[in-house]
Amino acid sequence: xxxxxxxxxxxxxxxAFSASAGEMPSFSDIDTDxxxxxxxxxxxxxxxxxxxxTAEEAAxxxxxIDTNMDGEISEVEMETAMEEWKDDTSDMESDMEDGMSDTxx
Ligand SMILES: [Ca+2]
Ligand SMILES: [Ca+2]
Numbered sequence: 885x886x887x888x889x890x891x892x893x894x895x896x897x898x899x900a901f902s903a904s905a906g907e908m909p910s911f912s913d914i915d916t917d918x919x920x921x922x923x924x925x926x927x928x929x930x931x932x933x934x935x936x937x938t939a940e941e942a943a944x945x946x947x948x949i950d951t952n953m954d955g956e957i958s959e960v961e962m963e964t965a966m967e968e969w970k971d972d973t974s975d976m977e978s979d980m981e982d983g984m985s986d987t988x989x
Contacts, residue, residue, distance in 0.1 A: 911962050921956035 914922045914930045922930075924946050931942035949957050949965040957965075 911959050914957075914962075921958055922962065923956055924950075927957060 909930065911922070912918070914926055916926050916929070924943065927946045927949075928939050928942040931937040931945065932939055937945075946957065947953075949961055951961055951964065952958075
């Protein structure tokens with residue numbers, strides 16, 4: 885039974901991971917006018933919608949993603965940013981694990 889518990893814990897962790905992956909915005913969700921590119925206004929509106937980013941933070945992020953600086957995020961630029969966000973997420977998870985192992989109960 886102990887082995888089953890370990891597997892179940894692993895499955896729960898996998899489910900939690902896929903749930904957070906499901907929160908990744910899709911390009912069409914942000915491109916609200918379906919123009920095929922995300923304008924700064926569309927990006928800022930999306931990022932500030934849930935209130936955890938300010939317009940300034942969103943604009944900064946937009947500038948980082950808009951690598952050719954034409955004022956719009958293309959699908960390719962978005963995909964590139966997504967790859968980097970995935971890397972950021974795995975860094976955050978390892979930081980969290982480090983933090984948890986330091987915690988004594
Ligand atoms: Ca658009
Ligand atoms: Ca661009």
